[in-house]
Amino acid sequence: MTMATIASNADLTATHPVLRGTPVVPGLAFGPVLVVTQEVSPEAVASYGDGGHATVDDALGAFDRAVATVAEGYAAKAARASGAAAEVLTASAGLTRDKGLRQAVGSRLEGGDGLLAAVSGAVEQFVGVFTAMGGLMAERATDLRDIERRVVARLVGEPEPGVAPPEVPSIVVAHDLAPADTASLAPDLVLALVTERGGATSHTAIIARQLGIPCVVGVADALGLAPGGRVLVDGAAGTVEPGVSESDARRLVEADRERRVAVEAWTGPAATADGTRVTLLANVADGESARVAADAPVEGVGLFRTELCFLDRRDEPTADEQADIYSRVLEPFAAGGHHVVVRTLDAGSDKPIAFATLEDEENPALGVRGLRLARHNPQLLEHQLDGIATAARRTGTDTWVMAPMVATVGEAADFAERVRGRGLKPGVMVEVPSAALLASRFLEVVDFLSIGTNDLTQYVMAADRLATDLAHLTDPWQPAVLHLIAITAEAGRHARKPVGVCGEAAADPLLAVALVGMGVTSLSMAPAAVRAVGAQLATVTATTCAEAAEAALSAADPQAGREAVRALLG
Structure with missing residues (x-):
């Protein structure tokens, strides 16, 4: 059945x-x-009342102590986690300590609010700001409400909810x-x-x-x-x-x-049933997640998110400091002919970094983020490339470098020149529709492309990828998104250069079959997803992959695409 x-x-x-x-x-x-x-006990909240604080400074002191405890809790959880879990917990710790949130609480206290009301009002203020920004910033609304619940619990003497x-x-x-x-x-x-x-x-x-x-x-x-x-x-x-x-x-x-x-018995390397090779890679964020990934059946790293190493930094790290951090990621892949794709800072939007991100942008998701930061601060990119090059020489790892949020061929050419000047292999991410439409021209100036399906889908469909009501639009199976992926992959085939996918779509075994059929040469994902994708590819031929690609591209909507490919695979 x-x-x-x-x-x-x-x-x-x-x-x-x-x-x-x-x-x-x-x-x-x-x-x-x-x-x-996940609510704090209403009885405890009612009993706390206004907290009985004699002055605004007393109330702020209580807030500071609660914030410190909650932030330490996030940081402790991050230390025990790895990969994506560690990333988002570290970001939550930083958001808890945010000075803007404290200032908003202080303003409300001075206006006569009790401490709990001041915390609630300040959180709602920032929830409104983040939600209006859209994009990944809207995701922070959930984080902020979690912070509020935990801070309130600490204030009223209750265990943190969870x-x-x-x-x-x-x-x-x-x-x-x-x-x-x-x-x-x-x-x-x-x-x-x-x-x-x-x-x-x-x-x-x-x-x-x-x-x-x-x-x-x-x-x-x-x-x-x-x-x-x-x-x-x-x-x-x-x-x-x-x-x-x-x-x-x-x-x-x-x-x-x-x-x-x-699936768990699959050990790689990845290939279709008739021998077409597909490179499966891991997404990592730091040295620890790289060591974990090195134990998975992967052939390297397809996405090293460098910005996640610096979410809690106020000042820009030196090139030497960066080299030490990057070396810990590159070293586990120094042997075996594996390579590591390092993404330069994707700061901005959902990942504000104090030393890089511009403040007060009206729409950060469409603003100065990724490679665009280099126009205002060229030394930021120079220092990072110096750090990457030093780490590559130190470890001997085959190191590729790609830039995020590249929209023009000129931007790609300038970036490629800087990367090649340091003896590294240059590429760019395909997240902006213009990069997909002009993929063949981009490949004239760079050595590889990597499709970030998360942002590409958001921009193609003009829909906040974290809006639940728009989830049907921000599905990577959307035919319009798949057509741009197919255009990019075909450009890679003609240029005989690699085209990979490093967005969350790569971790979908069903979609992976169609992506390979379009001509995608590598798939990068969380290490936990690798075996399922590899085992699925091992059951199909290259011809079946091509048929799956045609079925997905011809579908009227994402659900029809899934059903068509699933039926094709039996």
Whole structure:
């Protein structure tokens, strides 16, 4: 029996409608629903009142102490995590200590608000600002509300709220999950994640992908599921289904478990069934995540996000300091003919860095970010390239360097000249539609292209990629996005130069088949996703990949594309 067979049972679905959302992490899970609420005890809040602080300074002192404790908690969690989880927790620690937030609290205290009201008002002020900015900045609204809950809990003497480990393996259902909640989940007790909000590139989605927990986000009415009631979650189809008989569900989950066992046995290197080679690479953020990735069946790093090393820095690190940091990432891949693709600072928008990002931009997602920062501060790029070159010489690692947010051939040519002048291999990211449309001309001046599907999708569809209501538009299976990927890959084929995908789309085994069919030569993803993609590619021929590409490109919408490729693969 298949999911489609179950879903087509008219009597069953009439009584237990199937809930649908955005599929994030594939896998089947069946178990009881654990509905997560994340509010501080109303009784404790009421008892605290205005806090009884004699002066504004006293109240601010209490706020500072609570903030310090909460930030230390985030930092401690980040130290125990790696990869995407560590990145977002470090960012949350920095956001907790933000001086602007403290100033807003102080202003409200001076205006006569009690401390809790001042914290709430200040948070709502910044939530409004971030939400209006759109793009990845809107993701920070969830982070801010999590910070508020934790600070309030510390002020009123309550434990910080969060997702307590389930007593039995469960399906965790929530309106949304903050990074601290998602990063601390135990995969042996959390069978699957279901949230009402979020998109395929939200923090919940990214961390769930790293942890390998089946996940569906943007599920309307998920909180209406009966606590304790058993549901079947299909992370590949994006469905949550109550009312499935235990025997049917167990049979489906067991078949999925067997598939996962086969996936875990895959050791690489990646190739189709008829021998077409595909390079699978890892996305990393620091030395620790690079060491973890080196133990996975990957052939190097396709995306080293350098900006994530500096989220908590106030001053620009020297070239020598940067060389030390980059060396820790490059060193694990020095042997075996592997290469590391280093992305220069993608600062701005959702990743404000004190020493790099411009302040008070009206629309940071469309503003001065990525390579554009070099126009205002050319030494920032020069120092970083010097640091990368030093690390490459020190470790002997084959090092490629790419720039983010490149929109013109002139920008690409200037960047390539700087990179080649240091003995490194230059490339650029294809995130702006103009770069995809002119991919063949870009490849005349650079040695490789890497498609960042997260931002490319956002810009192609003119839709905030973190807006739950627009998740149907910000799906990488959108035919318009796939056509630009195909144009870019075809340009690479003619130029005989590599074209990779390093966005979250690379981690989708089904979509990976279509991407390879379009001519994409490498896929870079969270290490936890590598085996599933590699095992899937091993089951298909190059001809099947080409047919999958045609099916996805010809589809009317993302769901039709998924179904067409799934049917083709049987």
